[in-house]
Amino acid sequence: MRIAILASEGAPYAKSGGLGDVMEALPAALGRIPGNEVVLVLPYYKKIKENPKYQTELICHFDVTLGWRQQYCGLLRLKGRDDNVKVYFLDSDYYFGGRDGAIYGHGDDGERFAWFSRACLDSLMRIGFIPDVIQCNDWQTALVPTFLKAFYRQCFPHTRCVFTIHNIEYQGWAHGNFFDDVLSLPWEFRGCMDMNGSVNMMKGAIETADMVTTVSETYSRELMYPYYAHGLDSVITNASWKLTGITNGIDTNTFNPATDPSLPAHYDADTFKEGKAACKAALQREVGLPVKPRVPLLVMVTRLAGHKGLDLLCYIARKLLWEESCQILILGTGEPQFEQFFRDLEAQFPDRVAAKLTFDLGLAARIYAGGDIYLMPSKSEPCGLSQMNAMRYGTVPVVHATGGLRDTVPPCTEDGQDGLGFTFQSYNGDDFLAAVKRAIHLYSKNRKAFSQLQYRDMTQDFSWDKPAEKYMNLFRQLCGQ
Numbered sequence: 510m511r512i513a514i515l516a517s518e519g520a521p522y523a524k525s526g527g528l529g530d531v532m533e534a535l536p537a538a539l540g541r542i543p544g545n546e547v548v549l550v551l552p553y554y555k556k557i558k559e560n561p562k563y564q565t566e567l568i569c570h571f572d573v574t575l576g577w578r579q580q581y582c583g584l585l586r587l588k589g590r591d592d593n594v595k596v597y598f599l600d601s602d603y604y605f606g607g608r609d610g611a612i613y614g615h616g617d618d619g620e621r622f623a624w625f626s627r628a629c630l631d632s633l634m635r636i637g638f639i640p641d642v643i644q645c646n647d648w649q650t651a652l653v654p655t656f657l658k659a660f661y662r663q664c665f666p667h668t669r670c671v672f673t674i675h676n677i678e679y680q681g682w683a684h685g686n687f688f689d690d691v692l693s694l695p696w697e698f699r700g701c702m703d704m705n706g707s708v709n710m711m712k713g714a715i716e717t718a719d720m721v722t723t724v725s726e727t728y729s730r731e732l733m734y735p736y737y738a739h740g741l742d743s744v745i746t747n748a749s750w751k752l753t754g755i756t757n758g759i760d761t762n763t764f765n766p767a768t769d770p771s772l773p774a775h776y777d778a779d780t781f782k783e784g785k786a787a788c789k790a791a792l793q794r795e796v797g798l799p800v801k802p803r804v805p806l807l808v809m810v811t812r813l814a815g816h817k818g819l820d821l822l823c824y825i826a827r828k829l830l831w832e833e834s835c836q837i838l839i840l841g842t843g844e845p846q847f848e849q850f851f852r853d854l855e856a857q858f859p860d861r862v863a864a865k866l867t868f869d870l871g872l873a874a875r876i877y878a879g880g881d882i883y884l885m886p887s888k889s890e891p892c893g894l895s896q897m898n899a900m901r902y903g904t905v906p907v908v909h910a911t912g913g914l915r916d917t918v919p920p921c922t923e924d925g926q927d928g929l930g931f932t933f934q935s936y937n938g939d940d941f942l943a944a945v946k947r948a949i950h951l952y953s954k955n956r957k958a959f960s961q962l963q964y965r966d967m968t969q970d971f972s973w974d975k976p977a978e979k980y981m982n983l984f985r986q987l988c989g990q
């Protein structure tokens with residue numbers, strides 16, 4: 510099957526969050542399935558352009574039309590990739606390559622990604638890659654299914670389009686004029702793009718795509734409720750007949766405690782006791798906490814954003830430190846009020862709390878390895894990847910039972926039997942505190958059961974093989990194969 514994957518970011522080339530990780534692992538997993546031809550198209554950001562690791566060749570160039578605009582697009586192919594995925598970068602200095610700063614957050618993001626979405630379709634046409642399925646992701650490529658229907662049907666008569674929602678919070682809102690001025694779509698598409706007079710690109714994709722997927726089964730059901738859907742609950746409900754939840758995997762080669770080059774000691778499910786003890790001591794030393802093998806080390810790697818559940822952690826942190834013997838280590842950057850909170854907490858409990866307010870992938874890996882208990886109290890979580898990273902490294906998760914957290918962390922009993930971690934059902938601090946305490950008590954009072962739980966976590970299959978098969982089933986169904 511010929512599959513084109515279109516996205517605004519993809520690791521290792523450009524990544525701002527979980528979407529980038531998925532866009533690294535999903536194309537590779539689909540590429541491993543015999544008979545598939547996989548193409549991944551990404552913007553040629555300045556960071557990629559300037560990175561000597563990524564050598565490219567120019568395939569062709571052309572102008573892309575967007576309303577009255579015509580902008581140059583260079584179509585580049587990445588050289589030297591040794592798997593079955595062809596990576597193309599779309600070069601536009603005007604929209605991407607000539608800009609400093611973050612991937613998103615520019616005043617004209619709407620126009621930038623509208624251009625990218627059209628340029629993707631133009632590019633596939635130019636290279637003569639007529640996909641059976643186009644898979645596009647989040648609001649940045651949400652215009653693809655509509656552009657496909659409106660402008661490209663003749664070139665791609667049988668191509669079906671799957672739109673994947675990684676996070677419904679960011680929808681690609683624009684002023685109503687955007688419809689004519691930038692998109693220049695035929696009038697019949699006004700309705701699907703319209704939301705209260707404005708343009709909503711994600712809504713357009715949900716309505717026009719042949720299938721919609723999201724990144725966990727639970728999230729696909731949650732999206733029908735206003736609490737989770739950020740205004741799109743009725744749009745989702747109307748589209749529920751074509752909505753499927755497929756829970757992400759993680760890249761189990763990159764995230765492997767037996768080989769991860771960032772770790773001071775390596776281990777697998779049979780040797781984790783010694784391996785994790787060495788990693789824990791090294792981690793405590795690295796972040797300036799006293800080396801205490803028997804004190805549970807609670808860790809969190811996260812963007813410091815409200816929906817990650819930081820308000821709950823702030824609410825319980827002091828009570829937890831007063832009532833239990835434990836250490837807390839947090840890594841991440843984000844909203845200033847949370848950064849300040851953790852700076853203050855560290856100042857108040859210097860030998861029990863470490864707050865590393867930076868972005869550091871190596872330290873993140875050492876935290877997954879050296880921690881005992883991983884906290885993830887997200888208010889909502891479409892899928893979440895770090896709870897799976899933590900489990901793969903033998904760190905027991907404590908999570909709010911929502912979205913992908915609910916699907917990947919079945920709850921264990923108080924004495925550590927059955928599940929994979931500790932969960933709490935309703936989003937409040939006391940329930941979170943109780944779940945953290947259950948984890949700490951198991952750690953301190955029943956080390957054998959805690960180790961068995963760690964073993965179960967480490968031996969789960971979080972690879973992309975099964976999710977990739979689910980995507981394939983969906984694609985086959987769509988193409989009538």
Ligand code: GLC
Pocket residue numbers: 526527528531675676724757890891892893894913
């Ligand atoms: C978004 C979601 C996260 C998910 C990731 C990859 O970042 O917030 O839950 O794991 O996309 O699908």
